[in-house]
Each structure stands twice: as C-alpha cells, then as structure tokens.
Amino acid sequence: MIEATGLTKRYGKTLAVNNLSFSVAAGQVTGFLGPNGAGKSTTMRMILGLDNPTGGQVTIGGKKYHDLKEPLRTVGALLDAKWVHPNRSARAHLQWMAKSNRIPASRVDEVLDTVGLTSVAGKRAGGFSLGMSQRLGIAAALLGDPEVLLFDEPVNGLDPEGILWIRKFMHRLAEEGRTVFVSSHLLSEMALTATNLVVIGRGKLISQSSTEDFVSRAAENTVKVRSPQLAELRGVLQRASAGVTEDANALVVSGMDSDKIGEIAAANRIVLHELSPQTGSLEQAFMQITGDSVEYHTGLDAEAQHVLESAK
Numbered sequence: 001m002i003e004a005t006g007l008t009k010r011y012g013k014t015l016a017v018n019n020l021s022f023s024v025a026a027g028q029v030t031g032f033l034g035p036n037g038a039g040k041s042t043t044m045r046m047i048l049g050l051d052n053p054t055g056g057q058v059t060i061g062g063k064k065y066h067d068l069k070e071p072l073r074t075v076g077a078l079l080d081a082k083w084v085h086p087n088r089s090a091r092a093h094l095q096w097m098a099k100s101n102r103i104p105a106s107r108v109d110e111v112l113d114t115v116g117l118t119s120v121a122g123k124r125a126g127g128f129s130l131g132m133s134q135r136l137g138i139a140a141a142l143l144g145d146p147e148v149l150l151f152d153e154p155v156n157g158l159d160p161e162g163i164l165w166i167r168k169f170m171h172r173l174a175e176e177g178r179t180v181f182v183s184s185h186l187l188s189e190m191a192l193t194a195t196n197l198v199v200i201g202r203g204k205l206i207s208q209s210s211t212e213d214f215v216s217r218a219a220e221n222t223v224k225v226r227s228p229q230l231a232e233l234r235g236v237l238q239r240a241s242a243g244v245t246e247d248a249n250a251l252v253v254s255g256m257d258s259d260k261i262g263e264i265a266a267a268n269r270i271v272l273h274e275l276s277p278q279t280g281s282l283e284q285a286f287m288q289i290t291g292d293s294v295e296y297h298t299g300l301d302a303e304a305q306h307v308l309e310s311a312k
C-alpha cells in the first residue's frame with residue numbers, strides 16, 4: 001500500500017509535483033498515467049527516497065522509505081533497465097545486489113527462473129536486448145520478495161512479445177497480493193494492464209478511480225442503433241431529448257442508455273436490428289480529462305532559448 005499526502009516537489013521555478021494525494025492498494029495493478037513532464041518519474045523517485053519532497057509525504061505500508069529497515073524486502077523498483085554493469089553476467093549482477101542487501105544467494109537463481117533468464121544467466125548483461133534487460137531489471141526488483149513493486153515506463157521500446165510478457169507478469173504479481181504501481185503515457189496499454197488509474201497532469205491529480213470508471217466518466221458513451229425504420233426512430237428519440245447523429249445507416253445515440261432506447265422503440269412499434277452500447281476509448285477519456293494539462297515541449301526550454309538568443 002502506497003499513500004501520498006500533499007506530495008510536492010519544486011525544482012527551482014518548476015513545480016514538478018503539486019500537492020498530490022493518492023493511494024495505491026495491494027492485490028491489483030494501478031496505472032500511473034500522465035502526459036510527458038506530468039511528474040510521474042519525480043513522484044516515483046520520491047516514493048523510493050531518491051528525491052526529497054519539498055512538501056507533503058509519501059509512505060509505503062505506513063512508513064517513509066528512509067524509515068524502512070530493509071527497503072529491498074519491502075519495495076522493488078524498475079526505473080532504468082540499462083542500469084547494469086555491462087561486463088557483468090546477469091547472475092553476477094544479481095549476486096552483487098543480493099550480497100549488498102543481505103539477501104541469500106539462493107534467491108538469485110529463483111528470480112532468474114521467475115523472469116525466464118536462467119538459460120542466459122552466465123551471459124554479459126551488456127549484450128542483452130532491451131526486453132532481456134527489462135527482465136533482468138524486474139529480477140533485481142524481485143530479489144527481496146517485496147510486497148510493493150514500482151515500474152517506470154516498463155514497456156517503452158519493447159516489441160509486442162515483450163509488452164505482452166510484462167503485462168502478464170504484472171497481473172501475476174498482483175494476483176500474488178502485491179501492490180503494483182506502473183507509470184506510462186501509453187493509454188491503451190494501461191487500459192489492458194491496470195484495473196485502477198491515478199491520472200496526473202502538470203504535477204496535479206486529475207483523477208483516481210477504476211480504469212472502467214475513468215473511461216466511462218470521461219468519454220461520452222453512446223449507443224449504436226440499427227433499424228429498418230431509421231427516420232421514424234430518429235424522430236421519437238429526439239422528441240425524448242436524446243442526442244442523435246447518423247453514421248453509416250445506423251444512429252449514434254447519446255444521453256440515453258440502451259434500455260431506454262429499446263423501450264421507446266417498442267412503445268412505438270419500431271423494429272430494431274441492433275442496439276449496442278459503445279464504450280469510449282481510454283485515449284478519448286485521457287485527452288478529454290488531461291486536455292489543458294499537457295506540457296508542450298518545444299525542444300528547448302525558455303532558459304536554454306534565452307542563453308542561445310543572448311549568445312548571438
């Protein structure tokens with residue numbers, strides 16, 4: 001369980017995280033969603049004690065990271081998969097990590113097996129593909145058998161097979177009762193991976209809810225209706241105050257659920273060939289909700305621009 005209360009981080013003039021409060025429950029995958037620069041990595045670094053908050057606090061199982069006696073046994077994280085000594089083998093890398101955290105060496109082969117790297121355990125980690133490096137990073141995060149796992153953009157740059165593997169693996173970790181918190185700007189990926197979402201924009205909380213609620217609340221839900229009496233149906237629905245547009249020989253009805261549409265059609269003896277609720281995509285929901293909180297990157301920030309201008 002992760003709990004952030006009024007969490008704030010300021011870098012000079014930039015308010016990277018602004019009075020953020022949210023909680024992440026055990027036994028499920030919670031997505032941490034936000035456009036680039038929204039403050040996801042900064043928040044994760046504060047959870048892991050790598051950055052100190054300017055205000056507020058964040059706890060893991062009720063304790064701040066620095067107060068955890070053996071942090072690796074409580075929380076594991078995958079922040080940067082390429083953070084390994086390139087000439088060390090995967091096994092040697094994990095053995096070194098285990099030793100420096102007083103974790104029994106026998107655990108190394110267990111986690112290598114869990115992530116499917118046993119056959120390449122003796123190979124140089126520097127020669128690993130991104131997918132294999134991600135697995136090694138996850139093995140390292142699992143060394144202390146922690147209750148809480150953090151993943152920062154774990155599927156970035158992976159091929160479809162790697163993405164699928166990570167997604168399934170996260171589900172498995174959650175089914176084991178662990179708290180899984182994963183950041184991403186890939187909305188459709190989160191819709192498949194996370195059951196809950198913490199959504200931020202410009203460092204502020206935009207929403208915390210189940211993924212299902214987030215999508216249905218934000219994206220307009222419509223109902224597709226096909227009928228041989230389309231014009232007649234359109235008239236009765238509009239008189240009942242529904243929003244109706246026509247799309248490829250079907251009506252797209254908003255502001256009225258499918259039960260009500262069916263009842264109105266029956267009361268007017270109108271035959272229906274199709275009555276199907278359409279759910280908005282996570283992308284739609286995300287754009288609608290975070291709309292004005294996207295931080296636009298021009299490639300150069302204002303300060304760099306100023307330095308360049310004055311150097312001319």
Ligand SMILES: Nc1ncnc2c1ncn2[C@@H]1O[C@H](COP(=O)(O)OP(=O)(O)OP(=O)(O)O)[C@@H](O)[C@H]1O
Binds near residue numbers: 015
């Ligand atoms: N060490 C730092 N010094 C100064 N500003 C920083 C620092 N780290 C982050 N920032 C700024 O804080 C804001 C949030 O950045 P952060 O990396 O947390 O966002 P993010 O949501 O993880 O984005 P991305 O997906 O692009 O990594 C950005 O405006 C960023 O430029």
